[in-house]
Amino acid sequence: MDIKITFPDKNERVYSTGVTAAEVIGGWDKNALEHAVAAKVNGGTVDLTSHLMENAVIEPVAASSKEGLSILRHSISHVMAQAVQDVFRGAKVTIGPSIEDGFYYDFEYSETFTLDDFEKIETRMKEIVASDYPFVREEMPREKAMALFRQKGEDYKVELINDLPADVSVVSIYKDGDYIDLCRGPHIPSTGKIKAFKLLSVAGAYWRGDERNKMLQRIYGTGFADRQALEDYLNLLEEAKKRDHRRLGRELDLFQVNDEAGAGLVIFHPKGMMLRYIIEDWERKEHLKRGYDMVMGPQILKVDLWKKSGHFDHYRDNMYFTEVDEQTYGIKPMNCLSHMLIYKSKIRSYRDLPLRYFELGTVHRHEKTGVLHGLMRVRQFTQDDAHILCTPDQLNSEIRAIADFVNYAMGIFGFEYEVELSTRPEHSIGSDADWELATCALESALKDNSISYEVNEGDGAFYGPKIDFKLKDALKRKWQCATIQCDFTLPERFDLSYIGADGEKHRPVMLHRVILGAIERFMGVLIEHYAGAFPVWLAPTQCVLLTVTDKHIPYAQTVHERLIDTGIRSEKYFDNEKLGYKIRQAQMQKVPYMLVIGDKEMEAGTVSPRARDGQNLGAMPVEQFIAFVQEMCEKKN
């Protein structure tokens, strides 16, 4: 029997049944086979060693492609597990997938792995690579596989097989050398295909990601198609370290987190506070343009109100409480309660809706110690929070308007983001019907706006489903910033109503939403995004005046006063140092413009700006520089 194979270039060739994918690809293009780690056959990815049994469209999967890298890294994780078991007898294997920038493998082992062990493991891995063991796939009945892994003492693998759906009768295993692993595949043809890898870190991880389970040891590593790509990636990691917001926060004197004050509590220094002020000021204006009203509620509210809202039952562990005059107060972890009370302060007509209450609301949440992280994860933070109360009919257009707002804001800062729709979690309040309605409202607004999104099952807030906007920082970590949450429950619990056109009472719907999310976190992301070199409109210091000698100070002082007078954030640097030294200092502080002031400038009434990128703009009248900076701010440059 012969089969017909179609290549990517649409050419076709006939082979006898059972020919391997590698033979077919090699016959089509030797070079393509050289760089391939797997094959795509009729859309599915398979081993190069797999046999083709029917007519097929075939395509090589290159090691450097996204899918190829994933397969390569998965294979490297097998080799690492093999090496770990060779070096550390008794280590049990669990799972070892490829992830975004590499791979990991989780082990159970009596001793702790240290960074020093990496060398031993890598050395053994290199031997395995040099041996060029073929990866051999074998399929067997699940009972047989279970017996095999039980006999090897691999309890976790036994559990994995045990938990497979009942209708799975055959499982696949992969062998390379004398190592056997339960695996769906596909894998690279042989260990010799591995050209570049590195182990990066070791950390704890719960078996199956559940904190009730045993803590395993996870070794992270990465691999690439060639050494150069690996080098480039490692350099990128170094670069990312340099723009870590915690480091820049100190170097640029923006903020501190102090043990004496408490973990997760940010203290803003003048420059950091200036940055924050600029962002908040901009936000207030943007909200006023969009029909929001500014409001403000108290920091603590009586515990009974938190019971009424459901926070006490569902959010208590994350809340701080305080006792005053035998009254218990909850320190607010969210801003909604006051906003509910504002709504309730008078009878509302359908003509009043939608009402959009905006508050830069500071909240406290008791976050677990292990999750605190610079500005990104803190215990006190300020949300650019708003609650929109509207009729069900208005829901769709309100959600669309928020999505537009988010898009506009992200555009200003040049962030990319992804959208997720999070549905009802395990612990939640409200009826199924309301959840259904709320989820549909969010989903249809996304669809109407043709925003692509992924569904995140069970990740909603306890009172309603949400749309999350996740932006990416310099380390490619995703951060949840903007979110829109649809809530039928709180209006119910607070018995909110409006009088409709029919003269009857109706229940409004509430949207909770933030645009930047937490100002602290957003600033952290911003710092890394710009590597501390903020655009002029955001820079805490926009220009610094550098005098050549002391005799230029009086003139420089008048320039400074003029700049400050026009609202430009100018700083004086009149120290008795050489110009080169001062430029270096200003450069390291990443100030957008350095204004050099010497004899020439003093005589002509000019300044000579030097841009942060080293470009000398030449002498210009002070007024010209002012106009220049003002224009940049206007354009948000």
Place this chain on the structure above:
RNA sequence: GCCGAUGUAGCUCAGCCGGUAGAGCAACUGAUUCGUAAUCAGUAGGUCACCAGUUCGAUUCUGGUCAUCGGCUCCA
């Protein structure tokens, strides 16, 4: 909260197999008055995270606490 690592001057880091500590940069003082990424000299700076224990003696060893870092879980 869990696993692991770490905590020495403002910062980056040495050091001590137990005998109370150093370097570079920063800071301060003086000299120098200088044109686009580091002028020279001097001075000062530390309860070695905190609290116990072992010891004649602890920064060093042991235990606990706090915090930080890398992850897990959770989240704006």
